[in-house]
Amino acid sequence: MNPVALPASFQDAVITEAVKLVEESGPLADAQAMRQAMSLGTDAPGRIVERARILGQRLGLQAEVARGRAWAPWVLLGLVALIVLAGLTLAGNVLGGGQRQINVVVALASLLGLHLFTLLLWLAGLALPLGTFPASFGWLWLSLTARVAGGRHGQAPVLLRATTRLLARARLLPWALGFVSHAIWTLSFTVVLAALLFALAFRSYTLNWETTILDPAFFVRSVQLLGQAPAWLGFPVPDAQAVLSPLAAASGQRAWALWLTGCIVVYGLLPRLAFALLSAAVWALRRKALQPDLSEPGFQRLLARFETLAPRQIVDADPGAMPHGAPAHLWAGDTTDTALAIGFELPPEQPWPPAGLDIGTAQALRIDGSAGQRRELLDALARMRPRRVRIGCRAASTPDRGTERFLREVMALCGECRLWLLGDPVDAAARLRWQAWLADAGLQELGPIDTTEAVLHGAA
Structure with a gap:
């Protein structure tokens, strides 16, 4: 039993446990509830309770x-x-x-x-x-x-x-x-x-x-x-x-x-x-x-998702920065047999999807990085729970805080995620710059990959 004092009342504990029981038959569309709970600024267990309250109101609990x-x-x-x-x-x-x-x-x-x-x-x-x-x-x-x-x-x-x-x-x-x-x-x-x-x-x-x-x-x-x-x-x-x-x-x-x-x-x-x-x-x-058991897998996944939504203060290289925690992923049993290719902040002249990508086996999406499009994409990922995702970025671009946060949010909603560098061809210096940035951000597992063949072999 997790020692954190989770609910403020017995009713909160019952509602939280009841929402978990409902989700055992299938995940709920909770993207809006997650963001509302995150905006309260409480600790992670308190956010789980607030999320359950919001979903409980919708379910009539x-x-x-x-x-x-x-x-x-x-x-x-x-x-x-x-x-x-x-x-x-x-x-x-x-x-x-x-x-x-x-x-x-x-x-x-x-x-x-x-x-x-x-x-x-x-x-x-x-x-x-x-x-x-x-x-x-x-x-x-x-x-x-x-x-x-x-x-x-x-x-x-x-x-x-x-x-x-x-x-x-x-x-x-x-x-x-x-x-x-x-x-x-x-x-x-x-x-x-x-x-x-x-x-x-x-x-x-x-x-x-x-x-x-x-x-x-x-x-x-x-x-x-x-x-x-x-x-x-x-x-x-x-x-x-x-x-x-x-x-x-x-x-x-x-x-x-x-x-x-x-x-x-x-x-x-x-x-x-x-x-x-x-x-x-x-x-x-x-x-x-009388508290829900936060050590159960369902609550652990929620804690990981809240972690990815938390604002981060580390992106650029900082010799004194603390090491990053391991990025969160969905468990294999919680994903669907879906593959996505996402174009992120690509210039207008950059074609998407690339001509060599077989759309018959992978869905292609494109966002310009705005807050509205990010929310829509994350809501779609929460519903789809894809098994594999490839994120296409322009190799000549310079990654920043927004890029890291977007990558972590996507990783938390899929089973496997890789970064796909786009360029014709990809400059070796640009590739090394991305690799160094990924290592500094604790995202080494994202790759990167830079060929359509690698994308087809690993994602689609």
Whole structure:
């Protein structure tokens, strides 16, 4: 993970990651976005974020995020309402309806069974790669919010993938989804306990257990074992006589009721509340790690492209100048099978393309060096991503800062680039002057070449 603090907010991180996911299916026309981001004068990582913001506006990502934020509380409120209703229904079933009898074994299994199963799954997911926890309330809330906010044809699926990828990379996915799930379970147990205590306080119930094949001593040991932790909080534990008696006295019924309540508090409510608080604490500690990984190839290519757009202060020979960095290129897998021959700042009488160039295998373009024509050419190169480019320059010309910057910009948008010196013939002194200038500018790999045959052999 790159240590640079990239985005200013979690939304910026999601938008940046989402744009990267969109570009995995094909590059976007981003020449204008690159120049706008470059004009801000921030560092390279900040420019990546700004580029993503500009492209995100065009793709509608920010609008989708805004709709998601608006719908998220309502979706969560709907889930909470369903959980509260389910908790009340479950409490009514445990209380036995109009029969006024509670089977404590069935009550514990009903109230704690699913809770314990999902809690164990979540704990296992902290150490094992269990994906996105599709069975949790947190994942259900996130998915429903994305579906309601974006529908089937919006950008919500991309934003959902970007969010989960960021959370997983920061090791926050189980904690973020777990917080929502634990909070909902905590609310559910609160509702169940409130309904249970209200009914037990104002109505008379008979609590017992039933079995056909189990030894009654098993229930005595189970009640005592399960009652140890609630006993630390002051909840009573029924003695063996109360457990074995099919119809315990009123005091025994009170002990049964408080024992059942204590088990729900200790084994249901408190673990969920504790893990919800722990999840919130982990989120607060790790949220700074919610950043796209700048070491990935896609971001590295963007950093290289921004580097080529940066203004340079070195062109002419300077004995005290620092050495240039290696020129940037597109990776071979990112280019198309296209070859270009570009005439750069050629005099009007210079024919272009030369008569010996086979245009059937190479496209020929010509620019006069003006800012407008340069922008149009660079935009075209960004779309075409050619594999090979040959740049024709007049050998008698003197290279300058503008020439170097143009060469570097073209190199960053193609796979291979060579300089083609034009003259009839090319003067040896001119060729040596260009070679010395290329070496001083750190562009030795450009050549130069000075024959049409070499161009055809290497480019077209």
